[in-house]
Amino acid sequence: MRYAVLGTGIAGRTIAAKLSALGHEVVVGTRDPESTLARSTPDAMGNPPFATWHETHPIRLASFSEATAQADTVVNATAGAGSIQALTAAGAENLDGKVLIDVANALDFSAGMPPTLSPVNTDSLGEQIQRTFPGAKVVKTLNTMNSQIMVAPDRIAGPHTVFVCGNDTGAKKAVTELLVSIGWPESAVIDLGDITAARGTEMVLPVWLRLYGALGHTDFNFHIQGARAAG
């Protein structure tokens, strides 16, 4: 498969490296490749500049539109607040008919910490993306955990859950196959229905952030634990 991974932060890097290691053709998309490569200071989260990572991960970097044009599947790993803008730059015509895997969270840091969500409650980023790019087959998934767990589910002890939702059944099936190829057991994947379920999975973020605060790390995931068999 030919993937575009949009976003050069930790999520984008981690997903791009994993897809590349699985043998896929991957192009990382960014607003302006030259300025992304020119940055020499760590980002706000203390992550090393993209160029440093790029030295050991020689994955092609291109503009949002160039990366998306060559891909058959697109991953939105941009910061949620900038996702619509990034996907607009990628080009609706380049997204048309393609599976668009949305792993972003619409965290709003404008009023300080803890961040709030925008949109929220009666809308979600996943739905916004689907509305704005009706030709794309948006599947929301993987946004409820840190990016290392996304691509290495065996970091977690015992079973844990990954949610998928979206309007296109075939796209959800393709994403589930990708998740299985990454190492997710098929039994870990819960299909929550259409893209409006993104409200639910995005609204998990506030408790995720509180758990980060309480546990002191993000090496955890949600597991949906079922009932005992009657008997």
Next chain:
Amino acid sequence: MRYAVLGTGIAGRTIAAKLSALGHEVVVGTRDPESTLARSTPDAMGNPPFATWHETHPIRLASFSEATAQADTVVNATAGAGSIQALTAAGAENLDGKVLIDVANALDFSAGMPPTLSPVNTDSLGEQIQRTFPGAKVVKTLNTMNSQIMVAPDRIAGPHTVFVCGNDTGAKKAVTELLVSIGWPESAVIDLGDITAARGTEMVLPVWLRLYGALGHTDFNFHIQGARAAG
């Protein structure tokens, strides 16, 4: 201990029955005991009328204020949209200095299904209650699961999580002891910090409702699954 359980729906009934079975003195609080007992039709969820339940669970029913006045610990199991009104009827003076266990969810059905949350994102019902009744020691807990699991955690196969949050450390300790007496392993209790963490646990409801839809039942709970030990 002397408990007031405010609310005569399934959550209130289930919690009152369990506390009574544990040997506590329990009074169930309602707006108007006479009209609660007079109702003869099932509620909107299809639950039998309170009077039917009351025949096999002869737990005293009183007004919100009378139930609260006699209690040393109060459980808010009213519908979230009516919780502030119910607690106002209970009386700030009757809540003063007491542990107030808030298990409610501020579900807003006014725009149809699925319900939204109100308040949400920058506020929560738990915080509203604490602000409105500053003399109460509000502990938000148990709102992320159905009421049968609240009082019978061994319904669920394998470990699963119950969150607590609140501003008063002693109150959280007392609630944790109550949870342990109900059957929750202490290791299942995660303290998320002060009452503002109620935003996080209340915002879990939308994904809970989607899981209900996807699984076809509510016999599940969230478990926070940790990382494998390094080695």
